[in-house]
Amino acid sequence: xxxxxxxxxxxxxxxxxxxxxxxxxxxxxxxxxxxxxxxxxxxxxxxxxxxxxxxxxxxxxxxxxxxxxxxxxxxxxxxxxxxxxxxxxxxxxxxxxxxxxxxxxxxxxxxxxxxxxxxxxxxxxxxxxxxxxxxxxxxxxxxxxxxxxxxxxxxxxxxxxxxxxxxxxxxxxxxxxxxxxxxxxxxxxxxxxxxxxxxxxxxxxxxxxxxxxxxxxxxxxxxxxxxxxxxxxxxxxxxxxxxxxxxxxxxxxxxxxxxxxxxxxxxxxxxxxxxxxxxxxxxxxxxxxxxxxxxxxxxxxxxxxxxxxxxxxxxxxxxxxxxxxxxxxxxxxxxxxxxxxxxxxxxxxxxxxxxxxxxxxxxxxxxxxxxxxxxxxxxxxxxxxxxxxxxxxxxxxxxxxxxxxxxxxxxxxxxxxxxxxxxxxxxxxxxxxxxxxxxxxxxxxxxxxxxxxxxxxxxxxxxxxxxxxxxxxxxxxxxxxxxxxxxxxxxxxxxxxxxxxxxxxxxxxxxxxxxxxxxxxxxxxxxxxxxxxxxxxx
Amino acid sequence: xxxxxxxxxxxxxxxxxxxxxxxxxxxxxxxxxxxxxxxxxxxxxxxxxxxxxxxxxxxxxxxxxxxxxxxxxxxxxxxxxxxxxxxxxxxxxxxxxxxxxxxxxxxxxxxxxxxxxxxxxxxxxxxxxxxxxxxxxxxxxxxxxxxxxxxxxxxxxxxxxxxxxxxxxxxxxxxxxxxxxxxxxxxxxxxxxxxxxxxxxxxxxxxxxxxxxxxxxxxxxxxxxxxxxxxxxxxxxxxxxxxxxxxxxxxxxxxxxxxxxxxxxxxxxxxxxxxxxxxxxxxxxxxxxxxxxxxxxxxxxxxxxxxxxxxxxxxxxxxxxxxxxxxxxxxxxxxxxxxxxxxxxxxxxxxxxxxxxxxxxxxxxxxxxxxxxxxxxxxxxxxxxxxxxxxxxxxxxxxxxxxxxxxxxxxxxxxxxxxxxxxxxxxxxxxxxxxxxx
Numbered sequence: 001x002x003x004x005x006x007x008x009x010x011x012x013x014x015x016x017x018x019x020x021x022x023x024x025x026x027x028x029x030x031x032x033x034x035x036x037x038x039x040x041x042x043x044x045x046x047x048x049x050x051x052x053x054x055x056x057x058x059x060x061x062x063x064x065x066x067x068x069x070x071x072x073x074x075x076x077x078x079x080x081x082x083x084x085x086x087x088x089x090x091x092x093x094x095x096x097x098x099x100x101x102x103x104x105x106x107x108x109x110x111x112x113x114x115x116x117x118x119x120x121x122x123x124x125x126x127x128x129x130x131x132x133x134x135x136x137x138x139x140x141x142x143x144x145x146x147x148x149x150x151x152x153x154x155x156x157x158x159x160x161x162x163x164x165x166x167x168x169x170x171x172x173x174x175x176x177x178x179x180x181x182x183x184x185x186x187x188x189x190x191x192x193x194x195x196x197x198x199x200x201x202x203x204x205x206x207x208x209x210x211x212x213x214x215x216x217x218x219x220x221x222x223x224x225x226x227x228x229x230x231x232x233x234x235x236x237x238x239x240x241x242x243x244x245x246x247x248x249x250x251x252x253x254x255x256x257x258x259x260x261x262x263x264x265x266x267x268x269x270x271x272x273x274x275x276x277x278x279x280x281x282x283x284x285x286x287x288x289x290x291x292x293x294x295x296x297x298x299x300x301x302x303x304x305x306x307x308x309x310x311x312x313x314x315x316x317x318x319x320x321x322x323x324x325x326x327x328x329x330x331x332x333x334x335x336x337x338x339x340x341x342x343x344x345x346x347x348x349x350x351x352x353x354x355x356x357x358x359x360x361x362x363x364x365x366x367x368x369x370x371x372x373x374x375x376x377x378x379x380x381x382x383x384x385x386x387x388x389x390x391x392x393x394x395x396x397x398x399x400x401x402x403x404x405x406x407x408x409x410x411x412x413x414x415x416x417x418x419x420x421x422x423x424x425x426x427x428x429x430x431x432x433x434x435x436x437x438x439x440x441x442x443x444x445x446x447x448x449x450x451x452x453x454x455x456x457x458x459x460x461x462x463x464x465x466x467x468x469x470x471x472x473x474x475x476x477x478x479x480x481x482x483x484x485x486x487x488x489x490x491x492x493x494x495x496x497x498x499x500x501x502x503x504x505x506x507x508x509x510x511x512x513x514x515x516x517x518x519x520x521x522x523x524x525x526x527x528x529x530x531x532x533x534x535x536x537x538x
Numbered sequence: 539x540x541x542x543x544x545x546x547x548x549x550x551x552x553x554x555x556x557x558x559x560x561x562x563x564x565x566x567x568x569x570x571x572x573x574x575x576x577x578x579x580x581x582x583x584x585x586x587x588x589x590x591x592x593x594x595x596x597x598x599x600x601x602x603x604x605x606x607x608x609x610x611x612x613x614x615x616x617x618x619x620x621x622x623x624x625x626x627x628x629x630x631x632x633x634x635x636x637x638x639x640x641x642x643x644x645x646x647x648x649x650x651x652x653x654x655x656x657x658x659x660x661x662x663x664x665x666x667x668x669x670x671x672x673x674x675x676x677x678x679x680x681x682x683x684x685x686x687x688x689x690x691x692x693x694x695x696x697x698x699x700x701x702x703x704x705x706x707x708x709x710x711x712x713x714x715x716x717x718x719x720x721x722x723x724x725x726x727x728x729x730x731x732x733x734x735x736x737x738x739x740x741x742x743x744x745x746x747x748x749x750x751x752x753x754x755x756x757x758x759x760x761x762x763x764x765x766x767x768x769x770x771x772x773x774x775x776x777x778x779x780x781x782x783x784x785x786x787x788x789x790x791x792x793x794x795x796x797x798x799x800x801x802x803x804x805x806x807x808x809x810x811x812x813x814x815x816x817x818x819x820x821x822x823x824x825x826x827x828x829x830x831x832x833x834x835x836x837x838x839x840x841x842x843x844x845x846x847x848x849x850x851x852x853x854x855x856x857x858x859x860x861x862x863x864x865x866x867x868x869x870x871x872x873x874x875x876x877x878x879x880x881x882x883x884x885x886x887x888x889x890x891x892x893x894x895x896x897x898x899x900x901x902x903x904x905x906x907x908x909x910x911x912x913x914x915x916x917x918x919x920x921x922x923x924x925x926x927x928x929x930x931x932x933x934x935x936x937x938x939x940x941x942x943x944x945x946x947x948x949x950x951x952x953x954x955x956x957x958x959x960x961x962x963x964x965x966x967x968x969x970x971x972x973x974x975x976x
Contacts, residue, residue: 072634219798531970
């Protein structure tokens with residue numbers, strides 16, 4: 001599932017140990033030699049107590065939030081969370097312990113506690129942990145290729161930009177506007193008893209807003225959220241570039257550079273249209289889904305059911321299991337979708353939230369097919385599950401949201417490949433007789449095995465005989481995952497391909513968040529059931 | 539040592555306040571100590587123990603506030619965090635909604651702490667999980683669950699002399715039990731302040747029974763049905779409504795509590811006459827802190843009486859704008875009911891659907907509070923006062939406001955995630971599609 005943190009008014013979860021720091025402190029990383037020395041203390045202590053495998057994560061997680069409302073700043077936070085998490089296998093079982101006390105004695109004590117917990121847990125295990133082989137990489141490093149480190153940009157500049165966004169909306173007649181910017185920098189050091197010492201510097205950014213207008217006399221209000229995407233980029237995402245815009249349709253769309261001022265002006269005009277929009281007539285429609293909307297449908301209906309830990313039952317008590325059971329994969333002919341449906345998992349796409357050099361158990365980032373020409377061909381796995389699929393190595397999907405969280409299987413980027421034939425969204429619309437063109441994420445809900453879902457959009461336009469004829473309100477589509485993906489008939493080409501994503505995908509108990517992108521082109525689905533969600537209160 | 543006594547916390551806070559040079563200073567000191575154990579496929583997967591304490595200082599010059607936090611408590615660190623907050627305050631933009639600190643307040647002692655819960659160890663947790671696993675293994679079913687407990691304290695002090703302290707404990711347990719072929723699933727979820735009330739064996743038996751009884755579900759057409767919502771199911775939906783009892787968003791015209799033409803729906807008959815909702819931090823079944831984050835005393839508040847909206851919550855700022863007293867929101871929500879049990883409600887139903895819980899509830903339209911989501915872990919058809927057969931899960935699209943206008947009967951309230959909630963019999967509940975999920 002993806003968390004409520006997506007709403008512009010809400011803030012993503014912060015780790016428990018966060019403390020406020022200065023910008024200068026944020027820009028000064030921990031010395032890599034010191035990290036290696038601390039990691040060796042943990043590796044040696046765990047080995048001394050009988051661990052057969054150990055990995056150590058020294059994490060410094062920086063999070064900056066600038067939150068504004070109309071003409072004022074609601075919140076500025078610049079937090080750091082720093083500590084060490086040690087995971088071991090002893091007596092065939094996992095054990096984990098963490099501490100924010102970074103002296104040798106405390107680190108060794110945490111390592112010993114991890115071994116003790118592993119030995120304790122082994123009594124309640126049914127079979128010993130089996131790890132896919134992984135060679136040590138020695139001392140290596142990886143960095144998100146940012147042009148401008150978001151943390152180096154003065155907060156005053158961000159405040160000025162966001163207050164400018166709010167002013168633009170208010171001038172255009174908005175009643176209320178919230179705008180926020182979230183920055184994340186994960187400075188992660190991974191070391192294992194197999195000889196890896198991996199230093200990584202990972203950056204993410206998410207600007208967003210919500211514009212609200214109220215029709216007091218009619219007792220109605222409407223909102224429109226930003227059509228930005230959270231990205232694995234630096235502050236360069238905030239610098240608009242004309243060649244990264246798609247214009248000509250009812251909405252201006254953005255690729256790898258965002259124009260927040262332009263988007264908020266359009267949003268404010270859209271809210272007026274939403275207040276006057278025609279209620280949707282329930283029925284079957286051909287849907288043309290923009291990547292700013294489709295990413296979340298991919299996330300929920302393809303990303304989550306192909307997580308192998310869900311398939312196996314490890315998430316049964318919270319997020320749920322999956323309809324994509326192993327027998328369907330083993331058959332090599334489970335018809336997940338039409339031949340148009342090619343879904344690729346990766347941790348390498350530049351600018352994506354899932355891009356890393358190595359995962360949180362030291363496996364190099366890769367790329368693989370999940371759905372090939374409509375057929376289920378693979379899942380998402382980590383080292384202790386790879387053997388179940390007969391894989392000789394992990395696919396590198398392990399992640400923990402903090403040094404004090406236990407790493408487990410999390411979603412890589414899961415994306416719908418673009419079509420090979422040249423096709424723009426405008427040309428796709430021309431062939432639709434009775435359809436709805438949807439942009440931006442809104443309400444989303446899916447069952448615990450990922451069969452039945454319901455989604456709505458920020459903007460829904462009616463298509464009649466190849467032309468966009470006006471805006472619709474109260475439109476949501478309901479479908480069965482397999483039927484929906486089998487109704488996929490056409491994809492736009494690579495020029496239309498864009499990333500969407502979420503900053504706060506929730507999973508696990510205690511719950512952890514992760515950030516993930518989903519790429520797609522504008523895509524057409526035929527004959528999908530659309531309901532009207534309008535109601536009246538007495 | 540993450541749990542400080544009132545005196546220990548007061549001593550640290552006094553010291554911090556003494557370092558302040560700002561016009562106003564507020565200090566919060568919080569700590570928690572607890573652990574968890576997780577299991578799936580009838581075996582333990584992970585376990586952890588965590589202990590944290592942190593101190594936050596908010597310093598204000600004029601209407602400019604800066605906040606800094608720290609997790610070290612020696613004198614030098616405490617001085618440093620105050621200086622950092624003051625530096626940030628000088629750099630901060632003016633907050634037009636700043637409210638000066640409250641003076642000293644009087645609070646009633648809360649009943650949130652329980653010594654048995656505070657004394658829980660990893661062994662206690664493993665033993666409780668062992669009981670749960672014994673149920674699933676004996677019945678050849680598969681269990682996945684989570685048990686967590688914590689002891690926490692919160693203390694605050696400000697430069698006007700306000701001091702507040704609360705200490706509490708929580709233990710929560712949930713388990714999903716499924717049959718081997720994945721055609722049946724049952725669930726329970728329970729939390730208490732008091733460990734003695736938590737019976738993982740009895741709860742796991744309920745989940746196991748639902749797993750067995752829900753196998754072989756039949757499909758019936760979606761549509762409008764009379765439903766009997768178990769307290770957990772009712773709570774899943776209604777927890778999405780309680781946060782809407784906020785005066786500001788209603789006054790601003792962007793809430794289901796907004797009145798056509800402006801203002802709020804305070805005083806209006808918004809629900810059936812048999813709907814009464816209040817919160818009370820001293821409720822012995824659901825105790826909570828007797829002060830809120832602003833230091834305001836939290837008292838019993840009637841939100842809905844005989845279906846009429848009696849109160850909305852007002853922040854200090856919004857109350858000052860509107861010339862009323864601030865009313866803090868409180869989590870200890872009670873929906874009053876009768877004396878009937880869930881079984882009594884089933885017996886009195888000619889045709890209906892029994893819902894164990896809902897899942898993945900999301901807002902569809904904040905204006906009408908329309909929500910969508912699905913039934914999960916045990917949905918049954920009722921005919922002539924008896925459970926006849928298990929049903930395939932449904933997706934619903936329904937508003938809790940409409941739901942509370944269609945109340946046929948309310949049973950005896952029990953503690954669930956979001957309050958003391960009765961089982962409910964509701965007519966014309968809207969299911970819009972079927973799901974194959976188990």
